Amino acid sequence: MKRTKAYGLMAEFDSVNSLVDAANRTREAGYKRIDAYSPFPVEGLAEAIGFHHDEVPLVVLIGGLIGGLSGYLMQYWISVVGYPVNVGGKPYHSWPAFIVPTFELTILFAGIFAVFGMLALNGLPMPYHPVFNVPRFAFATKDRFFLIVFSSDPKYNPVEVRRLLESFGPRSISEVPD
């Protein structure tokens, strides 16, 4: 399959500071569709590439509410409607006793939503991604830092982007094939 356009242009850096600096300056130069890759979480890097909306907390809250409500209502239905048993004269709706499973189910659902919500929002699992075509990218999980400007950016122009990336003094620049 022949494509006329590359997926993007990628620069490799030696240090985390050059990456954060380059990401900030690329964003300031007006590029919107950029991403940065690092072998560990870097404070401020997400902001540097213009990422602000993290929906994970909301997903976890929704999971917790679903778990807690369904846990309590399940116990209520079972103990009052489905299978009422008189235990030592305690009321069918013994709410203090229902708190423990309600709590556990809140944690269970919130935790499951946190992990799978994070994966889903990140679009994982995704075994194939164009950035993996760059051989040097294998070091993104070791000790190298990468910045990419995607060709889908409205301002994308291979010559200008290359000139901008070169001005940051990267270790190498490679074109990412689609």
Add this chain to the structure above:
Amino acid sequence: MDEPIETRAPVIEPGYTLGSVTDKISSIVLTRPTSNAWFVGFGLMFLLTMMLLFAMGYLFVKGVGIWGVTIPIGWGFAIVNFVWWIGIGHAGTLISAILLLLRQSWRNSINRFAEAMTLFAVACAGIFPAIHVGRPWVAYWLFPYPNTMNVWPQFRSPLVWDVFAVSTYATISALFWFIGLIPDLATLRDRSEERWKKIIYGMLAMGWRGSARHWHRYETAYLLLAGLATPLVLSVHTVVSFDFAVGIVPGWHTTIFPPYFVAGAIYSGFAMVLMLAIPIRKIYKLEDFITERHLQNSAKVMLATGLIVAYGYGIEAFMGWYSGNRYDAFLLWNRLHGPYSFFYYMLLICNLGIPQVLWISKLRSSPLWLFLVSLVVLVGMWLERFIIVVVSLHRDFLTSSWGMYYPTRWDWMTYIGTIGMFLAAMFLFVRILPMISIFEMRTLLPEAEVKE
């Protein structure tokens, strides 16, 4: 003994770079040849696991009569071992979740294998309630599910709460462990030479590429999971203690149980962490990552939780006298002078006496001493559960219903078999997964600091 802060051992020895940390940890899995000692160790533990399966198989054929449980001691080794194993698991969650929230960055080099320890310990613990019910093939009746019998669990019982607490704990521990592994699996994928390893680690890493957006969501999820796991771990042993405390048996019916159980769980868990960390750091030459600082800190946690446990014993003895209840007073007398008094004195020596040597700073940084003290604590905490379960039950209110408990060979085979299963899983873990979290170690390096 009062050292200034500067001379404390570092969390990670100086001179490491992002590259060398990555290579050192990943090479243990990828390039280090498997030694004969590993095969011998794993082989022995595998045989013990087979013994466990044999003991369980025979149990399924014959029933719980092969065990030493009789009336009045209906809860024997199964419950003792269940509580012991689940308690051991607690240290892993404490290290990975609570110390993360408290920003104790030294945890980064021990959290991975401590979480693995939690997972395997909970797996061992989970076996016991399932097989002690008498008809293990219907153990799923513990869970609420629509059935043609139209019967549902009774939610006022702590035993039903325990089903929810332990199964939630197992699930969240597995998720927490797995989410922590994802970036390291990507590292292994990129570092493997062989194609089949690349494929397996690649599938498990799910295409992780370290994007800044991904890291941001990842860190949020990880932190929230830690925040959820923190109250969860405290709740699990609290609920386990309710299994006893809600009963009216003297020795069980006390309000000190929840905090005292949680402290005891962390006490035994840190002992197990040390017993695993000390040989691992020696064999795999990881002294630069699991330093004297980690040993010192773990020993201090053991000392502190051990004192909380001591307070629990003190309160139990005090209430035996202060309550004025003749059954509570008799329980204390029976512990000190009854047929199982030897075990009570051993318990006091193991849990209160010997661990006090940890006040000496030199012993706290001696791997050999820590290993031995940890072994003593694990024995002591097992005895504690034996005292709580068996000694409380064997002489309750009516002298006509007193009895004695003698574990059979099947009890021992099942118990020792779970130790074999636990260690066999640990042996596999250190060979196929990075036992130290690589990406969290990277964040500890000076290279990882972002200058403003």
